[in-house]
Amino acid sequence: MGRDNQPKARQLARKDKKETRRASYARILIVTEGSKTEPLYFEDIRSAYQLHSANVAVQPGLLGTAPTQVVNYARKLFEEGDLHRGIRPRSFDQVYAVFDRDEHDSYFDALNLAKSLDGKLRNDSNDCVSFKAIASVPCFELWLLLHFEDVHAPLHRDEVTERLKQHIPDYQKGTRGIFANTRAALDAATQRAQALSAKFNAYTIPEPFTAVHELVARLTTLRD
Template identity: 65%
Template sequence: MARDKAPKERQRKQLERKQGRRASYDRILIVSEGSKTEPNYFREIRRAYRLHTANVEVQPSQLGTAPVQVVQYAQALFEDGDRHKNIQRRAFEKVYAVFDRDDHGSYFDALRLAESLDGKLRNDARQPVAFQAIASVPSFELWLLLHYEDIRAPLHRDEVMRRLKQHIPGYDKGACQAFAVTSEHLPVAIGRAERLAQRFTAHDACEPFTAMAELVELLTTLRD
């Protein structure tokens, strides 16, 4: 009995349509530690700025939430693709691994691995690929808190969450609409994060830091 090739044919046509909608700006792969909070935030930006889904791919790590696993999954997804997610092999110019410092034991290993991959991988156009860790110390929520407060000293993640809930009542991990709620303060948050980056780096032990400003600024300024 002949096999039904219709599902594969539909998948092929769907992929071709997605590729046909690609914009002229760089193709970006974002892999996050969190399965809801960060993906929701980035997808919200993608919708708000009408970025092409064929150019900006957002996926949570499927290998685990340890920082080094996030980087490893980002590398594997770039190199191997995922036909079930309609992601082609090496189909990006930029790859970002988003994770928190928290109390993760593999945090510094993840930073080193990401740095070792930067410019070493080649995409489907045989171009070197930018590979970057987007780390936050202590957590992603520091980035949101910077929309409301100018943080300059170390904070435990629980304190970050407590303060954030004073500004966004009911906020919790996995919350939707975080970008919509905070976006009016985005320029302020970017400025505060950049000033922190002038004093501290992702490699400092517990000083407040987030590279989120760089990635968010990129996404919000993409143009055809």
């Protein structure tokens, strides 16, 4: 019996050791609609700013790509954890659900669901948890496009991608190194996104909007 329990004991010991290596800054869980582009982008930021993987976890949604499914998976992952991915239950201070307006029927429901969860969940320290929707209208690529040019009028996602490829010719879903390739223009993109946020919000579709700059700013200043 003792020998049978040894592997599990070693696994728990390794996970407990990882917990003790967490840095003192906030613990953030990011769940994305996309399975490639967005996770790679945020993982690149985590790596570039040397954020501990025990503090910043990035996971694609596993319940589906509809916005409500992304929000529900973010809640499920926060509450139940996933030890196979090194995520303990309720081990975060902030949760972000990243999704697009695109043509999703559940988009507005997802915004409202995220809002209803904000401050209502408690973590392993019994603190209220911030739960935020990071929406883009029409899509995440708008944030990338803002690194290169202003956008003032509504665009279809295909047009966003077409214009983005004028600046990044080899861009496609799952392209690696996007953060590194756009980092020099991060301040310009943030200013453009803030200008859009001053006029529009996640509900004022089809007007262009993205809140990705808010999450990027949170990550890039997390250790300050």
